[in-house]
Amino acid sequence: MSAFKPLVFSGVQPTGNLHLGNYLGAIRKFVALQDTSDCIYCVVDMHAITMWQDPAELEQSTREVTAAFLAAGIDPAKHIVFNQSRVMQHAELAWVFNCVARMGWLNRMTQFKDKAGKDRENASVGLFAYPTLMAADILVYRATHVPVGDDQKQHLELTRDIAQKFNNDFSSRIEALGCGVEMKVGEETVHGFFPLTEPIIEGPATRIMSLRDGTKKMSKSDPSDLSRINLTDDADTISKKIRKAKTDPAPLPSEPEGLKERPEADNLVGIYASLAEIAREEVLRQFGGQQFSVFKPALADLAVEKLAPIAGEMRRISADRGYIDGVLRDGGMRAGALAETTMKDVRRIIGLLGD
Numbered sequence: 001m002s003a004f005k006p007l008v009f010s011g012v013q014p015t016g017n018l019h020l021g022n023y024l025g026a027i028r029k030f031v032a033l034q035d036t037s038d039c040i041y042c043v044v045d046m047h048a049i050t051m052w053q054d055p056a057e058l059e060q061s062t063r064e065v066t067a068a069f070l071a072a073g074i075d076p077a078k079h080i081v082f083n084q085s086r087v088m089q090h091a092e093l094a095w096v097f098n099c100v101a102r103m104g105w106l107n108r109m110t111q112f113k114d115k116a117g118k119d120r121e122n123a124s125v126g127l128f129a130y131p132t133l134m135a136a137d138i139l140v141y142r143a144t145h146v147p148v149g150d151d152q153k154q155h156l157e158l159t160r161d162i163a164q165k166f167n168n169d170f171s172s173r174i175e176a177l178g179c180g181v182e183m184k185v186g187e188e189t190v191h192g193f194f195p196l197t198e199p200i201i202e203g204p205a206t207r208i209m210s211l212r213d214g215t216k217k218m219s220k221s222d223p224s225d226l227s228r229i230n231l232t233d234d235a236d237t238i239s240k241k242i243r244k245a246k247t248d249p250a251p252l253p254s255e256p257e258g259l260k261e262r263p264e265a266d267n268l269v270g271i272y273a274s275l276a277e278i279a280r281e282e283v284l285r286q287f288g289g290q291q292f293s294v295f296k297p298a299l300a301d302l303a304v305e306k307l308a309p310i311a312g313e314m315r316r317i318s319a320d321r322g323y324i325d326g327v328l329r330d331g332g333m334r335a336g337a338l339a340e341t342t343m344k345d346v347r348r349i350i351g352l353l354g355d
């Protein structure tokens with residue numbers, strides 16, 4: 001066998017309000033990639049429970065993220081949409097990867113440090129092992145490309161390290177069983193079972209910042225609802241949040257250079273560029289020299305134009321719980337069959353007896 005078949009995988013946690021950062025940094029890319037690749041999109045409920053989740057809210061959020069995928073334009077018939085916990089092979093491969101990854105590698109993960117906060121002794125073991133489950137999500141399908149926001153870069157580097165160590169540790173067994181694939185690593189051609197997955201992190205929206213503080217990432221868990229635009233916000237709420245967004249008193253510059261040291265202005269220009277699908281330079285050509293009193297209403301109109309139809313579609317889809325559950329069930333069955341094919345080989349490679 002030579003070269004891996006291109007396959008896109010990504011996941012979103014069902015842990016609260018989906019926001020503009022999730023949409024521009026991830027979900028919109030998921031939609032675009034459907035035209036050129038086979039795609040698997042997963043609602044990662046097992047990642048969600050690494051922190052406490054109310055069970056009824058978890059069910060509700062899982063359906064809501066699914067509705068957002070569908071409302072944004074993901075086609076669950078051509079591609080695969082499912083929730084992670086339906087396919088137990090994710091957890092099985094995560095255990096194998098817990099035995100491949102080293103403590104030192106996981107100790108370096110900044111997301112664990114951020115999420116565990118000061119009270120690290122009291123964080124769940126699952127929160128620490130979070131990245132090995134993420135590597136398993138991707139590699140159980142031997143996926144080659146993963147669209148994500150900038151905050152997931154380190155986890156994807158770890159995924160490559162795990163794939164590489166597995167390929168090295170078991171190289172003679174992989175060769176003997178004939179289940180490896182030739183792949184390019186830099187200039188070299190190597191043989192391995194798992195691909196070295198490429199992240200897709202590009203464009204002006206890889207890191208959308210809070211509307212209240214341009215140095216903090218827009219996040220589901222920020223206590224201030226004014227800090228983010230939720231995908232479910234109505235037109236008035238979107239306009240109000242943009243009107244109240246923190247800015248500085250200077251007018252917009254005419255060149256991106258002028259946005260340095262102005263994190264809030266930079267963020268709003270980036271959001272505009274991303275929503276309009278134009279470069280930052282182009283936004284500044286239109287608005288350079290103008291006050292925020294002119295720019296903010298234009299940004300609000302654009303945001304409403306792009307997001308309101310998705311919110312409406314989310315509401316429509318969410319009303320049909322049977323449909324959502326059917327999509328997840330069907331996606332779970334198709335994903336499960338693919339994952340089991342990989343796991344049959346993984347068990348043989350390692351020496352875990354089965355049928």
Ligand code: AMP
Pocket residue numbers: 011012013014021022023024025026027147148149150151152205206207208209217218219220
């Ligand atoms: P999460 O909500 O943490 O599961 O994130 C889902 C996806 O959204 C991941 O690909 C994240 O990298 C991306 N994402 C989350 N927050 C932001 C943000 N503020 N800007 C850009 N992308 C983001």
Ligand code: TRP
Pocket residue numbers: 009010011012013044047133134137138146147148152155
């Ligand atoms: N860790 C990702 C986040 O917080 C979610 C995730 C879980 C994921 N598994 C994944 C993303 C696999 C891409 C691929 O955003």
